[in-house]
Amino acid sequence: MDGHRCCTKQNVKRGLWSPEEDEKLFTYITTYGHGKWSSVPKFAGLHRCGKSCRLRWINYLRPDLKRGSFTSEEKQTIIDVHRILGNKWAQIAKHLRGRTDNEVKNIWNSCIKKMLFSQGLDPNTHNLIPSHQRAYNDVACKCNVSPNHELSNSVFTLNSQITNAYTLEMGTPIFAVPDNQPPLLQNPNPVWNQSLTDFTSFPHVSSIESTPNISSSLVNLSGIGLLNHENCVWGDSTFAPFEAPILEGERPMRQEVLQEKEKVSEMGTNKVIQNVDTSFDSSSFDLRFVESTFVSDFMHHDFISMDDFAWN
DNA sequence: AAGAAACCCAACCGCGGAACT
DNA sequence: GAGTTCCGCGGTTGGGTTTCT
Numbered sequence: 001m002d003g004h005r006c007c008t009k010q011n012v013k014r015g016l017w018s019p020e021e022d023e024k025l026f027t028y029i030t031t032y033g034h035g036k037w038s039s040v041p042k043f044a045g046l047h048r049c050g051k052s053c054r055l056r057w058i059n060y061l062r063p064d065l066k067r068g069s070f071t072s073e074e075k076q077t078i079i080d081v082h083r084i085l086g087n088k089w090a091q092i093a094k095h096l097r098g099r100t101d102n103e104v105k106n107i108w109n110s111c112i113k114k115m116l117f118s119q120g121l122d123p124n125t126h127n128l129i130p131s132h133q134r135a136y137n138d139v140a141c142k143c144n145v146s147p148n149h150e151l152s153n154s155v156f157t158l159n160s161q162i163t164n165a166y167t168l169e170m171g172t173p174i175f176a177v178p179d180n181q182p183p184l185l186q187n188p189n190p191v192w193n194q195s196l197t198d199f200t201s202f203p204h205v206s207s208i209e210s211t212p213n214i215s216s217s218l219v220n221l222s223g224i225g226l227l228n229h230e231n232c233v234w235g236d237s238t239f240a241p242f243e244a245p246i247l248e249g250e251r252p253m254r255q256e257v258l259q260e261k262e263k264v265s266e267m268g269t270n271k272v273i274q275n276v277d278t279s280f281d282s283s284s285f286d287l288r289f290v291e292s293t294f295v296s297d298f299m300h301h302d303f304i305s306m307d308d309f310a311w312n
Numbered sequence: 313a314a315g316a317a318a319c320c321c322a323a324c325c326g327c328g329g330a331a332c333t
Numbered sequence: 334g335a336g337t338t339c340c341g342c343g344g345t346t347g348g349g350t351t352t353c354t
Contacts, residue, residue, distance in 0.1 A: 038339065055323065090342060106321055
């Protein structure tokens with residue numbers, strides 16, 4: 001199949017990246033953009049395959065990455081979006097500013113899966129596991145979710161912050177770039193004036209935290225950037241790929257196709273949504289609507305406890 | 313203190329599909 | 334239209350770290 005010939009070439013290093021390699025790659029991409037990934041190692045002076053360079057940049061070197069452990073809000077967002085989209089890590093990651101699909105996948109496999117299981121929930125379906133129906137309440141959870149997220153609502157009720165964020169109208173700014181700060185997605189150099197020689201602090205400090213011009217009030221605590229307003233920081237694609245500036249009109253068709261593809265794939269994941277709204281878009285979908293679609297019939301019942309019903 | 317087991321996460325692999333020739 | 338190249342995604346692996354015995 002693919003084969004990735006670049007990877008089969010001799011003299012291609014594999015395994016962990018050294019700080020020197022990181023610096024080479026970082027310097028090259030922040031200066032020239034990545035262009036064709038397959039040619040990056042050659043021009044950057046790296047003995048790596050293009051694929052490896054791409055992965056390193058996306059998962060580690062990109063300046064807009066958020067470092068550190070996941071907050072309870074982020075974990076809750078992952079759970080909520082995963083419930084609807086399934087293992088679409090890249091799409092889930094779009095709803096978590098500064099997080100990669102790899103990170104989301106890792107936190108899911110290492111932590112959230114166990115947490116859900118300990119609550120008696122099937123991580124794949126988010127339904128109650130029958131054998132756990134009378135025991136889940138006794139199980140302590142290693143990975144804390146928000147204190148407000150009680151067991152009794154873990155199946156369907158969405159974190160209110162998240163729900164509200166999802167239902168904001170397009171164009172309603174959650175946060176905006178200060179007047180003197182160019183929109184980040186349009187900035188050809190996302191290092192935001194960070195000196196290339198100042199590499200010692202990189203990459204363990206997030207660019208947001210280290211950029212004094214961006215006030216802390218810009219940080220959306222729910223971790224969701226949804227807006228397409230031209231002045232907003234995070235648009236539909238939270239992780240817009242960093243590449244050399246594209247000439248006007250260079251790739252309009254591809255973008256349209258991608259948008260359509262995303263729409264179709266997401267609609268396909270949930271036929272309920274598809275039947276109701278054919279213009280469904282993952283970045284702006286209304287979780288409250290989804291919630292009501294799934295939940296309303298159940299919630300009108302007067303359940304004494306979760307033990308009284310099963311989702312399967 | 314030392315070895316074993318469990319955990320975490322960076323990196324790799326293989327596939328599907330889009331873009332290119 | 335067919336073949337090739339490239340990119341992006343999800344699944345998996347392996348090694349370093351932490352916790353347990």
